[in-house]
Structure formats: structure tokens, C-alpha cells
Amino acid sequence: MTVSASTSQQRVVIVGGGLAGLAAAAALTDAGMRVTIYEARRRCGGRAASFDDPVGGGLVDACQHVAMGCCTNFIDLCRRTGLADALRRDRTLFFIGPDGDRAACTPTRLLPAPLHLAPLVFGMKHFSWREKLALATGMLRLARSHTGKQQVEPTALAWLESIGQPESVIRLFWQPVIESALGESIDLVSLSATRKVAVDGFLAHGEAADLWVPTAPLGTLFGEGLTAWLESRGTTIVTGAAVSSLARDADGRVRAVVTGGVEHPCEAVIVAVPWRQAGRLVPDLVPAADERFAGSPITAVHLWFDRDVVDLPHAVLVGRVSQWVFRGEVTGDRSHCQVVISASRGLFAGDRDGLRDAVVDELRQVFPRARAARLVEARVVTDPTAVLSVRPGVEDVRPPARTRSANLFLAGDWTATGWPSTMEGAVRSGRLAAVAAAESLGVPCAGLAPDLHKNPLVRLLCRPVAPQRATRASSVTE
Ligand SMILES: Cc1cc2nc3c(=O)[nH]c(=O)nc-3n(C[C@H](O)[C@H](O)[C@H](O)COP(=O)(O)OP(=O)(O)OC[C@H]3O[C@@H](n4cnc5c(N)ncnc54)[C@H](O)[C@@H]3O)c2cc1C
Structure with a gap:
């Protein structure tokens, strides 16, 4: 095994140059630390990636990515790194109903949150007034829902059916909205993940539901723009360099990361790769894929x-x-x-x-x-x-940034951020891991950007109400 001499000064190594790794690097660079990213592919950006356009030339995103106004850390990262001009902000959501009816739904700036959503909910032409009212009521009940620690958490579909949401409202609103926000089907996602979409993504603030749509290819934004910004501030980015293992001492501390048979010494490591790859690098720290972790x-x-x-x-x-x-x-x-x-x-x-x-x-x-x-x-x-997949039980197994090893940290959209697996979740995870890694070396590092401000009406209407315990309910009835 060769030890690379040129990198013996480096302090933090980041494995994986997706959004989580890039966000961690940006935070650590801002804190004045020396950072090296090892990325297995030719380009950074991870799943937020583009391919060559077979027709027009240039790049096309493998899949369109959008953020919402509630994604304060993703938007903050783009602003800090000069990428925000390449994000378009759509306040109007366009819905096309089953009959082809179009509805342009724009939250109003004239009413305080959560009432700002009234034009959005009541503007959906494919719903009757009864359905619109059911939807508004369902949204508020969802905001006040509380799963309780002792209960087996229901799925979104089971819960929506249990509160009597009409089948048409589930199929034509909840299903497309939840499935696109959480990337998982409505009969599998947990109630708590669904509540987060309703509260943070819609009700919490007048700008929460704004769509932030990249107007440049993701490969250009993150694979070029963000990496150029990092390199201009001293971050070393090594692409085409898959980390094959971590050299760890008996107490779990990492001495070095290994690429191509060469050891690169480091003082702290952030492993920011998807969970399957993380499971191969640090099997002792990553939960095995099972029905809760998929x-x-x-x-x-x-x-x-x-x-x-x-x-x-x-x-x-x-x-x-x-x-x-x-x-x-x-x-x-x-x-x-x-x-x-x-x-x-x-x-x-x-x-x-x-x-x-x-x-x-x-x-x-x-x-x-x-x-x-x-x-x-x-x-x-x-x-x-x-x-x-944000199913019931997944939050119990998502690991936090800090691990049992004093200088080894985890990041990635799958780690415990409280957010679904999104660009926002990835950026949050990177920032949380950066704070933990910097702290382990005695360096202060800025953490998360604040969430959108919730006004008193939002706090009142969206306060979870614990379900009454059966014994208490029955004694009241008696
Ligand atoms: C089709 C699709 C659509 C999506 N749509 C949206 C959307 O609209 N909005 C949204 O917010 N999110 C969306 N997402 C989710 C979003 O892309 C991810 O949450 C986010 O990009 C994850 O970032 P990450 O850094 O955690 O992981 P990744 O992007 O997976 O990055 C991990 C990086 O680690 C590298 N790596 C792996 N193993 C090694 C190794 N051994 N050594 C070195 N490097 C390694 C990989 O090559 C990769 O670059 C979508 C995802 C997909 C796939």
C-alpha cells in the first residue's frame, strides 16, 4: 500500500461528490478548512446529473429536478455559490385535470399563511365545491395529525381513507402531490413524511410551495459551477477516484481513505455516498437494506x-x-x-x-x-x-451524521435529516456532517440555514394534536 505524500496536510476528506458531499465541502471551506473530495465518476453531482442530448447537443438532465420554497438550505447553497440565477421561481402551479381542464393555481400574497393557499385549493377546476372543502379540511387535519410514539405509524393512504377523504380527492390531489414530493407511492409512504409535505411544503409560509426549477442542466450547475466555486476556494476535487476502503484503527478511527491501492491520510472523513455504497465502506455503521430501508x-x-x-x-x-x-x-x-x-x-x-x-x-x-x-x-x-422510500419505521433506522467513530461522519439524502430524500435533504445532511467533522477538529462551522418563518396562525393551526388515549376517551364517554 502506498501513502500519498501530497495530501498528508489535508484535514477533511469527503467520499462522494453528490450534493451532500459538495454541500459539506462548501461549509467546511467557508470554515477555513482544507478539504479533498474523492468522486468515483468523471463528474460531480451524483444523482443530480445530466447526459448528452442526442438531438440538440448540449446536456439534458437525466431527470428534471425541482425544489420548493421550503428547501431553504438548497436555495441558500445556490445563493452562496452564485448558482441562484440559474433557478427559475414558478409561483403558479399548473394542473391539468382528467378532462383536460387547466387550472393555474397561485397562492395569494394578500392573505397570511396558511390562508394563502385558498386560491390554490379552490382554483382546482376538476374538483366540485364539496371536494375542494374536503381537501382543505384534509390538509388541516393532516397538519394537526400526530402519530404518537407507541403506535404503528399508518401509511398516507390508510390515514387519508380513515379521515374520509373522498376517493377522487385522494386520486387527483393527494396521490400526485405526495408521490412527486416524496418519490414513493401513497400506499407506502408514512403519515409523518406526508405531514411534512403538507406543513413545510404548503401551509407554513406564503412562499413554501413556490417551485424552484433549474434553467441550466444539473451537470452544468453542480458538476461545473459548484465544483469551480469550491476549487476557487481551495477545495481539491479528484474525480474518477472511487474510494475502495477506509483504513481504520482498532477503535474505529479512520487513518486514511484508499483509492486505487493508495492510502490518503486524513484527520476526519465524511462518507457521502448512497446507502448501498456506504454499507460496503462502513458496514458497521449503516443499517442493512430491509423492508424499512429500501x-x-x-x-x-x-x-x-x-x-x-x-x-x-x-x-x-x-x-x-x-x-x-x-x-x-x-x-x-x-x-x-x-x-x-x-x-x-x-x-x-x-x-x-x-x-x-x-x-x-x-x-x-x-x-x-x-x-x-x-x-x-x-x-x-x-x-x-x-x-x-420514506415508509413507516424508516426514521428509526436512518443514521445521524455522527457515528461511533470519533472522526468518521455520514452524509447523504438517506441519513437522518428529518427530510425526505431530496436535494434539500442531501444539502442538509452535508451541512450537518460538516458541522460535526469541524467540531471534532475544534473548528467552528456554520450549520443549517433557518427554515421559513411560521407565523402565529400557522403555529396554531399546524400544531400536532396527540390522539386521545383510548382509556381517557372511554372514561369521558362514561
Ligand atoms: C430520477 C430522480 C429524480 C429526482 N428528482 C428530484 C427532485 O425533483 N427534487 C429533489 O429535490 N430531489 C430529487 N431527486 C433526489 C436527489 O437527486 C437526491 O436526493 C440527491 O441528489 C442526493 O444527493 P447525495 O449527495 O445524497 O447522493 P448522490 O447524488 O447519489 O451522490 C453520491 C456520490 O457518491 C459517489 N460515490 C459513490 N460511491 C463512491 C465511492 N466508493 N468513492 C467515491 N465516490 C463514490 C457517486 O458517484 C455520487 O456522485 C431525484 C433523484 C432521482 C434519481
Whole structure:
């Protein structure tokens, strides 16, 4: 085993250059620390990645990523590193109902949160007034829901059915919203994860539900822009360098990370790779994949037409196979658009052509310009473990940044951040691990950005109410 001399001065090594690793590096660099990132692929960015556009040249995102206004750490990272200008902010959410009815739903700035959502909820043309009221009531009941420590947590679907949400409201609102926000199907996600979407993503603040949509390819934003920013501040980034193992002492402390048979000494390590890879590097610190710790797939269907077909920046297609459509680049006689389907497990039994045809048919139903358009090229991209499945029980096994080893820390969207597996979750995890690693070396390091401010009305209406215990309830009845 060779020991690399050039890196003997370095203090913190980060394994993995996804958003978690990059966010950790940014925080540590800001704290004045020497950082080296080892990234296995040619480019940093991890799952927030792009591929070469087969039609127009340039880059296309493997799957469209969006953040919400509540993603304060992701937005803060983009602002600090000069990337925020490449994020578009959509305040209006466009819904296309089962009959093709369009609704442009914009939260109002005239009412305090959570009443700002009234135009969004009541603007959904595909619902009757009774359904709209049921939805508003369901949203508030969800905000006040409390699973209680002793109970087996219900899934979102079981809970929504138990409070009598109409089937149409579940299918045409809760299902698309929850599945796209959490990346997992409504009959598997936990009630607490669902409550987080409702409160943090919608009710908490007038800007919580704003969509932040990258206008540049993710590969350009994170693989180039963010890495250039880090390198300009002294971070060393080594790509194409998979870490094969960590050299650890008997007490678990890490002496070095190993790439290509070479040991790189370090004083602290942040392992910021997905949980399966982390399980290989530090099996003693990562829970084994079981029914509580599993991945959930997301599929992107990329379509290139011979003309511009999608006349909205984005749209939620409810009651269809396609869940979201995003308008892509339009160049000359070519246009690109992307349909995203979360929780795509078993979709069309893996028949990509069948899925492509179904999606194209749906686009032709809702976008008149698509009817006469010729499909030039199509790609179906599925990541089978796109995100951690936030099922009941998962929070009990997600590990925190600090581990039993004094100088070894974990980051990644799968670690215990309290957030679902998202860019925000990844950035939070990186920042939490950076604080812990810096602290282990006696260096102060700034932590998380504050959440959006919750006004008193939000705090009152969204305060969880513990379910009454059966004995107390029965004694009251008596
Ligand atoms: C299809 C899809 C759609 C998504 N949509 C959204 C969305 O709309 N909004 C949203 O917020 N989030 C979305 N996400 C989730 C988001 O992409 C992730 O939560 C986030 O990018 C995870 O970042 P990470 O750093 O934790 O992990 P990763 O991005 O997986 O990064 C880990 C890095 O570690 C590297 N690595 C692995 N092993 C080693 C090793 N041994 N040595 C060195 N390097 C190693 C990998 O190459 C990778 O670059 C989506 C994800 C997918 C897949």
C-alpha cells in the first residue's frame, strides 16, 4: 500500500461528490478548512446529473429536478455559490385535470399563511365545491395529525381513507402531490413524511410551495459551477477516484481513505455516498437494506418533437400515467420535453415502448400542438433506487451524521435529516456532517440555514394534536 505524500496536510476528506458531499465541502471551506473530495465518476453531482442530448447537443438532465420554497438550505447553497440565477421561481402551479381542464393555481400574497393557499385549493377546476372543502379540511387535519410514539405509524393512504377523504380527492390531489414530493407511492409512504409535505411544503409560509426549477442542466450547475466555486476556494476535487476502503484503527478511527491501492491520510472523513455504497465502506455503521430501508424508483420519459408542443412551463397531469411534464429546450425545429413519473415501480411491466406510447398519447390529449407533431426521439430513463422510500419505521433506522467513530461522519439524502430524500435533504445532511467533522477538529462551522418563518396562525393551526388515549376517551364517554 502506498501513502500519498501530497495530501498528508489535508484535514477533511469527503467520499462522494453528490450534493451532500459538495454541500459539506462548501461549509467546511467557508470554515477555513482544507478539504479533498474523492468522486468515483468523471463528474460531480451524483444523482443530480445530466447526459448528452442526442438531438440538440448540449446536456439534458437525466431527470428534471425541482425544489420548493421550503428547501431553504438548497436555495441558500445556490445563493452562496452564485448558482441562484440559474433557478427559475414558478409561483403558479399548473394542473391539468382528467378532462383536460387547466387550472393555474397561485397562492395569494394578500392573505397570511396558511390562508394563502385558498386560491390554490379552490382554483382546482376538476374538483366540485364539496371536494375542494374536503381537501382543505384534509390538509388541516393532516397538519394537526400526530402519530404518537407507541403506535404503528399508518401509511398516507390508510390515514387519508380513515379521515374520509373522498376517493377522487385522494386520486387527483393527494396521490400526485405526495408521490412527486416524496418519490414513493401513497400506499407506502408514512403519515409523518406526508405531514411534512403538507406543513413545510404548503401551509407554513406564503412562499413554501413556490417551485424552484433549474434553467441550466444539473451537470452544468453542480458538476461545473459548484465544483469551480469550491476549487476557487481551495477545495481539491479528484474525480474518477472511487474510494475502495477506509483504513481504520482498532477503535474505529479512520487513518486514511484508499483509492486505487493508495492510502490518503486524513484527520476526519465524511462518507457521502448512497446507502448501498456506504454499507460496503462502513458496514458497521449503516443499517442493512430491509423492508424499512429500501429505494423507490423514478422514471423520466424524454421526448423530442419536430415542433414546440408544450405551452406551459410545467404541468401536473392528474389521473394519468404521466405525473409532471416540463417544457425543455426549443431550438429551431426541435423541442424537448420531459415527463416525470415517481414511484414508477412495475410501470408497464418494464415495457419502455409501451410506456413511451402511453405518455405520448397523453400529451396529445392535453397539448393540442402535440397532435400534429412528429416524435423525433425518445428516451426512457429509470433510476430504480432514485430516493429512499420514506415508509413507516424508516426514521428509526436512518443514521445521524455522527457515528461511533470519533472522526468518521455520514452524509447523504438517506441519513437522518428529518427530510425526505431530496436535494434539500442531501444539502442538509452535508451541512450537518460538516458541522460535526469541524467540531471534532475544534473548528467552528456554520450549520443549517433557518427554515421559513411560521407565523402565529400557522403555529396554531399546524400544531400536532396527540390522539386521545383510548382509556381517557372511554372514561369521558362514561
Ligand atoms: C430520477 C430522480 C429524480 C429526482 N428528482 C428530484 C427532485 O425533483 N427534487 C429533489 O429535490 N430531489 C430529487 N431527486 C433526489 C436527489 O437527486 C437526491 O436526493 C440527491 O441528489 C442526493 O444527493 P447525495 O449527495 O445524497 O447522493 P448522490 O447524488 O447519489 O451522490 C453520491 C456520490 O457518491 C459517489 N460515490 C459513490 N460511491 C463512491 C465511492 N466508493 N468513492 C467515491 N465516490 C463514490 C457517486 O458517484 C455520487 O456522485 C431525484 C433523484 C432521482 C434519481
